[in-house]
Amino acid sequence: MSTDPPSAAHPDEPHRGGIAQRLNWLRAGVLGANDGIVSVAAIVVGVAGATSDTGPILTAGVAGLVGGAISMALGEYVSVSSQSDSEHALIAKERQELRDMPDEELDELTELYRARGLSEQTARQVAVELTEHDALSAHLSMELNIDEDDVVSPWHAAAASAAAFTIGAILPMLAILLPPPEWRIPVTFVAVLLALAITGAISAQIGGSSRTRAILRVVIGGALALAATYGVGALLGASGVV
Template structure:
């Protein structure tokens, strides 16, 4: 008696994982950079905290809106392609059958077998078959604007809370250093977790995320210090 072989492919996570990693990364980097920049120009903890909270709220809303608009545009394109494919299946079924058969022939399947496979797929669900093989669309990769928007906003807020927490616990005279070091550690952890979830190289992902986070914070700290001294 044969057993079904079930596989959990990592690509099935791509929709939410990309939005989650992007949101959390931006939350940490944007908020930490803002806090470091403001702290370099001002020593008032209340001002720094207000700026950080405002940055967190504005950033989360911006991420949600940006992701929704971007992914909605992708979804509109997918729907337009599916509508055109539906029309072609209705008006040129034989040509679409040959196109599907050619897909398998080009991948090494004998032409007779490829034609039989195309016939079976066309009878079962012609649009799904052409969407998958001709357009590269599947349930895994289909754009989901609402999911992307909510995931990005939520993870941005979670990421932003990490450097914000340091404002509450770190003494003002070491705030810049405390936020910077803690944020780099958070970024390293995020890079490792994201790489682990996506099956990527953990060291490479961690170094990449940490480097660019450090660069952003150093730049904003320098700008903050410049304006602070000028004032």
């Protein structure tokens, strides 16, 4: 029988800690890029529908990119800060309880393992051995499903969200600015919808869902957003308002 640890015996399986956190970050990155693609594409296509001048299109696109990236970063920072503060408070509370009433905490851990189906004797032995090894980690994992070393940083989350949005936003900016004026709209539509299909496929792969449904959702939604903003821009441009 092999004595290798699970992570060595099955390197392709998610035995190592933090897999859920990494998947959440990857999913957030894909969604952030998707937001950058759609929102900035909608802005530049709308402006391009009203005018073919490069200056207004570039200005609107850059403003949308910067504003969107800051908004995404701020939203992610606030959200993750709340989560991080809650987790740190729970960790401090558990550490205090272990210091003040270790016997009660050992009994609690034993009961948790009994609730999982272990016998009284086995549950007690597991609780004792885990407590001797690392009492805080044992309680955090069993009671709260928290890893003290895996609490996400709000600053890292904000930076990742802003970077993902920016990367996604660069594509429609290039697609609308590089081609000749008469090709800007069709090239942007094609480039954006292809990019959305890719992000839809990646998100489906991460979540284990149907690729076809995921791709159709984002592509149809993106196409509707582009058509709507282009229509508004063309209408305003034709009416002489802008």
